[in-house]
Amino acid sequence: AAAEKGGHDFFMLKEIEEQPASLADTLRGHLVDGRVVLDEQRLSDQELRDIDKVFVVACGTAYHAGLLAKYAIEHWCRIPVEVEVASEFRYRDPVLDRSTLVVAISQSGETADTLEAVRHAREQKARVLAICNTNGAQIPRESDAVLYTHAGPEVGVAATKTFTAQVIACYLVGLALAQTFGTKYADEVAREYAELESSADAVARVLEAVVEPTRALARDLAPSKAVLFLGRHVGFPVALEGALKLKELAYMHAEGFAAGELKHGPIALIEQDLPVVVVMPSPKGRAILHQKLLSNIREIQARGARTIVVAEEGDETVRPFAEHLIEVPAVSTLLQPLVASIPLQVFAAEVARARGYDVDKPRNLAKSVTVE
Ligand code: G6P
Numbered sequence: 001a002a003a004e005k006g007g008h009d010f011f012m013l014k015e016i017e018e019q020p021a022s023l024a025d026t027l028r029g030h031l032v033d034g035r036v037v038l039d040e041q042r043l044s045d046q047e048l049r050d051i052d053k054v055f056v057v058a059c060g061t062a063y064h065a066g067l068l069a070k071y072a073i074e075h076w077c078r079i080p081v082e083v084e085v086a087s088e089f090r091y092r093d094p095v096l097d098r099s100t101l102v103v104a105i106s107q108s109g110e111t112a113d114t115l116e117a118v119r120h121a122r123e124q125k126a127r128v129l130a131i132c133n134t135n136g137a138q139i140p141r142e143s144d145a146v147l148y149t150h151a152g153p154e155v156g157v158a159a160t161k162t163f164t165a166q167v168i169a170c171y172l173v174g175l176a177l178a179q180t181f182g183t184k185y186a187d188e189v190a191r192e193y194a195e196l197e198s199s200a201d202a203v204a205r206v207l208e209a210v211v212e213p214t215r216a217l218a219r220d221l222a223p224s225k226a227v228l229f230l231g232r233h234v235g236f237p238v239a240l241e242g243a244l245k246l247k248e249l250a251y252m253h254a255e256g257f258a259a260g261e262l263k264h265g266p267i268a269l270i271e272q273d274l275p276v277v278v279v280m281p282s283p284k285g286r287a288i289l290h291q292k293l294l295s296n297i298r299e300i301q302a303r304g305a306r307t308i309v310v311a312e313e314g315d316e317t318v319r320p321f322a323e324h325l326i327e328v329p330a331v332s333t334l335l336q337p338l339v340a341s342i343p344l345q346v347f348a349a350e351v352a353r354a355r356g357y358d359v360d361k362p363r364n365l366a367k368s369v370t371v372e
Contacts, residue, residue: 010359012156012249016345020204022161023338024197025150026168031193034186036176040146043127048180051101051127052079055094057086057117058105059369061159061244062166065131066105067237068337069170075334076178076192086117087372096124103173104130107154107162108368109137116372118142131169133162147173156360157367158248160345163241164203164338171196171334199338202329206342210326214343217308217324218350221275226253228269229344230296231279232260232289238279238310238337242344248362249352259296272304277347279340280311280318285333290317297321310340 006014030036054073056066063085070081084092086104090113096102102121106114109132118128118139130143133151140146149165175192178184184192221227227246231239239256246254257266259278270276278297281289294317301307301321309322312330319325328339352359 010156010349010353012158012160012349012359015154015156015161016342016349017207018152019161019164019342020200020207022149022151022165023168023203024200025152026165027172027193027197028150030147030172031190034190036172036179036189036193038129038145038147038173038176040140042144045180047098047127048177050099051177052099054079054081054101054103055089055096055121055126056081056083056103056105056170057089057114057121059086059111059113061163061241062105062107062111062114064237064241064244065163065166065170066103067240068167068234068334069103069105069174071234072171072174072334073177076174077181077183079177079181086111086113089117090120096121096126098125098127100124100126101177102126102128103170104128104139104143105166105170106130106137106139107133107149107151107159107166109134109139110368110370111139112370112372115139115142129173131166131173133165154367157362157365158245158348164341167338168196168199195332195335199331199335202331202335202339203342205329206339210328210343211346214326214346215350218347219354221306222250222351222354224252224275226255227275227277228266229254229256229277229279230259230262230293231256232258232293233281233286234333234337235259235279235281235340238340238344239277241341242277242279242348245345245348246351248365249348249357249359250355251357251363252351259293262296262299267299267303270300270303270305274305275308276300276305277308277310277344280309280315282312282330282333282336283315283317284330294318294321310343
């Protein structure tokens with residue numbers, strides 16, 4: 001059994017380490033003669049060009065991948081993207097028509113809420129594109145276009161490698177749409193695609209550098225009652241996902257916040273010794289946001305919180321305010337969530353283990369939720 005788990009005591013730890021491969025496998029073969037191609041495509045070019053609005057629907061971790069899809073698609077395609085948890089989308093009477101694209105993200109492809117959202121969208125004549133890790137599952141079967149993530153089977157109930165694969169798949173969809181709409185030319189798409197390919201190496205470097213120190217940190221913080229996670233821009237979904245992992249695995253109260261909201265409420269929660277994880281943007285790439293987050297860290301540190309900061313390698317400005325600094329390689333903005341998520345996955349798994357829980361099978365949760 002230890003061999004099956006790649007020498008680890010839990011599948012999840014093996015799956016965390018598989019992420020460089022699952023990223024590379026998900027990208028492989030999707031740039032053909034300068035065009036990004038999906039796995040299945042039953043829409044005409046004209047139908048795709050007519051799309052003027054995108055909804056992304058998903059549940060749980062897949063929803064966090066969807067939040068990142070918004071940054072990529074709006075940035076590359078200049079069309080509005082809304083992201084919603086699938087269980088809310090359907091009952092809201094969303095405005096859908098033939099020029100709406102609904103992107104459904106689901107590892108299993110069987111999640112009832114997401115499937116029903118897809119059915120509702122199709123009844124309203126919207127086009128549906130599925131991002132799925134399971135060949136031939138129900139959601140891709142009922143969609144007009146499909147992009148499969150190639151993360152391989154994931155045994156751990158809490159999604160890890162399928163999350164990062166979903167994120168990279170969302171970016172591929174963004175590039176494919178940009179090409180269709182003509183907002184990106186072939187050479188730009190090829191450059192972006194190469195950039196996405198570099199994510200596998202960046203994630204491999206994170207794994208080498210941060211796993212052991214993050215485990216030690218997790219064991220130290222395992223007795224905490226709660227942990228807060230702060231991020232901005234693409235770091236915000238990372239904060240949400242970091243908190244979700246900790247809830248799922250360690251049964252610890254954890255919340256992710258948009259750092260800009262700190263003064264609108266969450267700062268009231270800050271007290272002596274509360275661990276607060278801050279996901280920093282790049283000091284070069286996002287200088288203004290970086291400054292704002294630095295002042296957030298100062299504020300929470302001044303109130304006695306324990307600051308755990310995920311920051312770009314060589315970001316010296318953050319060091320004085322970080323009780324524990326987790327350095328990740330400098331990558332482009334859209335790849336930051338991939339490198340920053342890795343230590344948070346390791347952190348949640350190790351806190352759970354330190355607390356004596358089954359990392360692969362957290363209580364009350366199912367890998368695939370097929371009831372609404
Ligand atoms: C369950 C799992 C989560 C997963 C969510 C959505 O809640 O425990 O890890 O993110 O379902 O699953 P899906 O298969 O649709 O991605």
